[in-house]
Amino acid sequence: MGHGWEGVVLKLMRGRDFTLTVTGAEQVAERYRRLCLSDGGMLRATGVHPTMWVRLxxxxxxxxxxxxxxxxxxxxxxxxxxxxxxLHDGCASDWARTAKPGDTIEATVQGTGFTVPDPLPSRMFVIGDPASLPAINSLLGAMPETPATVWFETPHPSDADLPVRTDAERHDLRRVPRRDAGAHLVDEVRAALPALLDGNPSAAFVWIACDAATTRRLTAYLRKELGIPKDRVNALGYWRTV
Structure with a gap:
């Protein structure tokens, strides 16, 4: 399969292509599926960093x-x-639902990057949902000693049991049902975060990866109303509502 004009652009931007092979599959929850893969030499060629991602x-x-x-x-x-x-409607989910050992898929590495904050924050605040769960877990693993509050939005009842890798001693996990197109999550963060910052927004680090509209609303709130410095906020909309 050719990659079309997007593939051409990624090549010009020094994207690197690899072929991944499925070695196993696990249905973690009704709407959540994990696939195990061999990397076709990718990790040795590119190295690894927290929240690293690939384009399938x-x-x-x-x-x-x-x-x-x-x-x-x-x-x-x-x-x-x-x-x-x-899992939802779409070609990626359709492939993941039926993928079995031996199946292959093409991947491109380009654009991924994350640097652990220096100095480390006194506290971390993480806001995400099932689409960003792997990145949330990677982030928490990269700063295991940093206390963190995690707001995890759950669009479906089965999402309530998804494996967020929190440590009860250092992490405060708050599962928030998705309501009103993300407005309920925004309200929950606004109600709790000012007190948690304890008057020192520059010492915190906030990582946000929700739907694009919710991510924009939260980012504006952090920067404009709470005064958290730009370099202490990492925000990316992971998906768009239709």
Whole structure:
């Protein structure tokens, strides 16, 4: 399968292509599926960093489409990692539902990057949902000693049991049902965050990865109303409502 004009652009931007092979699959929850893969030499070639992601290529209606997914438990020595899919309608979810050992998929590495804050924050605040769960877990693993409050939005009842890798001693996990197109999550964060900042917004680090509209609203609130410095906020809309 060719990658179309997007593939050409990624090549010009020094994207690197690899072929991944499915080695196993696990239905984690009703709408959440984990695939184990061998990396085709990718991790040794690119290295690994927290929240690292790859672009997978799918075909839909005869055209190539790419979607980004965060690596779960990457092992450069063994050349393995997993990918987790929040299942919905679409070509990526359709592929993930039926993928079996031996199946292959093309991937491009380009654009991924994350640097652990320096100095480390006194407290971390993480806001996400099933689509960003792998990145949330990677982030928490990258700063295991940093206390964190995690707001985890759950669009479906089965999402309430998804495996957020929190430590009860250091992490405060708050599962928030999705209501009013994300407005309920925004309200929950606004109600709690000012007191949690304890008058020192510059000492915190806030990481947000929700739907695009909710991410924009939260980012504006953090910057304009709470005065959190730009370099202490990492925000990215992971998906768009339709």
């Amino acid at each position: 290529w799918f075909e839909s209606e005869g055209r190539p489409h790419q979607r980004a997914y965060t690596l779960v438990d990457p092992d450069p020595v063994e050349g393995t990692f997993s990918l987790e899919f929040a």
